[in-house]
Amino acid sequence: MTAPEPLTPADCDLKDFAFMPLDVSRLRDSELASNETPEACWAAVLLWSASWHQVPAASMPNDEMWIATQARYAIRGKIDKAWKDVRPGALRGWIECSDGRLYHPVVAEKARDAWKAKLEQRWRTECGRIKKHNDRHEGANVPKPTFEEWMSLGCPQGHPLFVPRDTGGNPEDKTGDNASKRQGEGQGQGDPTTSVPDGTGGMPPVKSPDQMTKDELWAAGKSLLAQAGTPEKQCGSIVGKLVADYTPEIVIEAVRAAVIERPADPIAYLKACCQHAAGQRKAPNKQEALEANNRAVADRLAAELAGAEQ
Template identity: 35%
Template sequence: MSTDLPPPMTPPDCNLRGLPWMPLETGRLLDSDLFLLSTGDEFKAAVALWCKSWNQIPGGSLPSDERLLEALSGSRSWKKVRDMAMRGWVKCSDGRLYHPVIADLAVQAWDGRQVHMEGVDAKKSRQQRWREQLKELSARLRDVGVTPPANPTKAELEHLIALHVDGHVDAQPSTKASRSPSTRDATEMANKGEGQGERQGELIPPVPDGTAPPPGVSSHGASPGGGAGKRSSAEAARPDDVPEKVWQDYLALRKKHRAPLTDTALDGIAREAATARITLTRALEVCCEAGWRGFNAGWYAKRIGDDRGPSGGHGQPRSNAGRHSGFTHEHSDYYDQGVPDDGSIPA
């Protein structure tokens, strides 16, 4: 390479391969000396070299070898057309030929391509970060025995984290998650069995004093037949967490069946709702939708197509269902211990 020659007119890494077009300034071309002075063969060879230079590296350049130039031009009479076809081309210090107009267009195209590729790389980075966040959120759910839904959004996973991990019981339960063990945890959960502090992949914490509630004690902390646990036979009052519209719809349904809604009957529905891991409001909505005067966790499992039975779970919280009975959040973890074994519904 000679130091007396001008520097290359395009960057050495200028790569325009894959671009299906090359800009053509028609006004400038029609006013050029080449267009006015060249023959058809000369003009054809000149345009062919412009186009071939576009996919050379660096883009906008040509080799200085005469045999290569003849091949790139496609001309059958290269010696006759060479001088006019090579009009404007300059040899630079890297030993290659550059045309100032073509080189300028190549630099513009290369700058645009770099900006585009930077945007593509940034998009890939964002997508990778998003996938990693979804993976981390899903892992947190699996750690507490909740199987994430298929193809979840980040918002759905964050909602489930708030509900099942952070313990935000006011969050609306999701019907897409499951409390059943994930496929990869199935073998591990089967080996643990029951009576080992876990059930269906869900941890059962001890009560504050380290003991379980006595077997004969009901949800209210008194024996099932004791006077302390009895309620009035008058019509039940609407719990604060049940919307007025849902309450009135259910009362109308009970009236249609000639079955007044007593506190005892409502307590039974709340227990079954806790077994099904849904809120009392949702249980009453299902009764209205299905025309049931009462609610049973087994019926509900069959209605939603869950063959795991009442204890299979659907990722629903149990704490809301116990609010009617005046339980604290601490006691609600043992709420379903008062559910009859036969799954019957109190009157």
Template identity: 30%
Template sequence: MQARRTAHGRDHSRGGGMSKPEPLTPEYCDLRGYEFMPLFGHKLFASEFYTEASADEFRAGLRLWWAAWNQVPAGSLPNSDRALATLADFGRDIEAWQDVKERALHGFIECSDGRLYHPMICAEAIDSYEERLRKSKRRNDDKERLKQWREMRRNQERNASHADDTEADETEVKRVSSAYQTEERNAFVQRAARRDRDRDSNTHSLRSCDAASPVAEKQTVAVIPPDPPLDARTALFRTGVATVHAMTGIPGAKVRTLIGKWLRDCGDDCAMLNDIIAHAADTRPAEPQAFIAGSIRHRTASDFRQLETNWGLDEVDIDAALRDHERALGL
């Protein structure tokens, strides 16, 4: 049986001779793009290859080492003279390649997959590939951390946007409340001036009458206040509705129904209800609806007694004074 000389000079039979070893690096060992290949000078310069190789053989051998480092699997070469001639920088000059082939392939062995492997280069390739995997894992971990950081930043920006919306809502409530309070203060000043004028006029008219006849019991006079001015009602159903809606969150239609009920409880006194709502907007209680209802009950309970005191009618018999005044006028 004819024998064939392998690249490293040993003879292997084609048939029943020594079996070929398994590949020295796994098929997925890929160092392409990995620009560093270790070179052990003390081993190289003390080797038979360095001592015996010619300049062309040594140059071709180094080029094949580098080519093997960048092949897949790393550390191997194709077992083809045309491919090896190209990798050794001989191009298509196969004859020139044949002259240096044996020494240039020093140390390479043919394995069971048909490729040529260099044991020392393969050992370094496996170490470098493991390091590449570790770095790749670190890069993946860094990518995951960066992804989590970006997600955190997006959440922070969404939360900040939500906080801005909430702050804008609170600012709108304050703006409506401030406008309402300003309008109410102006209306309150006008009502106070009007009441002072009415009180002065009524007091002068009553005291100009003859002395009232004594009676057995004091009479409680229910004084019905004049209808509130139109501007107070307009303010109530315009600004008041907006303020109550801002304080309670109740829809506009239901707010109008609620204000109508409060207005009935106030005896249709828009000025009183306006003043109570303004006070609630200023105070900002936890339960604005209950606060307003309680204020209405408190004010209406003492309203008539307060009017008698303010107008100086505690000791005056209104009915007798009016009868005397009618007689004086000949009515």
């Protein structure tokens, strides 16, 4: 019998989702709760929780030691003898899919919903960035893609947007005034009639971070900072300070990593990447960036409250 396809997308990553939905009525009335021992039920919940932060979410490796460890029935490399009695109930409902991993259908159902919500939020952020781009550039009319269009393009986010050339007025003045403004907003796009592919509505070809040029990565890095709430005028200064403190090569690789990871606090993430590359600290992770972002939000709210009281 052919193994079924994985129940969640291969890139389904919910590590930044601290909470896993739990359908109380569904669990209470399930065969697991009715027919299995309390020990098996608790082990099952631990496995669901462990799979929530695996990639793909709702899956886990088909490895006995790993599973027993997550269920708290292994210590110091040895599986507890009691595991053989608990295992059938703890693994109730899990199925092996074509990628060799085990998936739980109910957890996968919740994971797909959460993953779609996460992608929709990214799409709304990108639409907001496009709207801001159009507002800032006279004549720009980059269309906001529908969610389905955005998904079909590979979920592009933070890539340079097309800036129309102003053919009116003094060409020399326009070129000089807009040279710095175009940096990070479609730099190197060239003539729109030849560089922008048909059917994209003015959007450049989608590139992966590995395919981006140095200038495109600089633009993407500044865009990440802007999306996180950093004032536009400060984005270039922040990147410039990192270059001064480290090297352009280190900063470029840090930006490349940030474009891939999409951390909640890109400033903290970029600095941590540079420090790691320079041998000053361990590699950063999303949780650290998320905690830093939470602290920044708390500080900002406190400042706003203090200003209101005055």
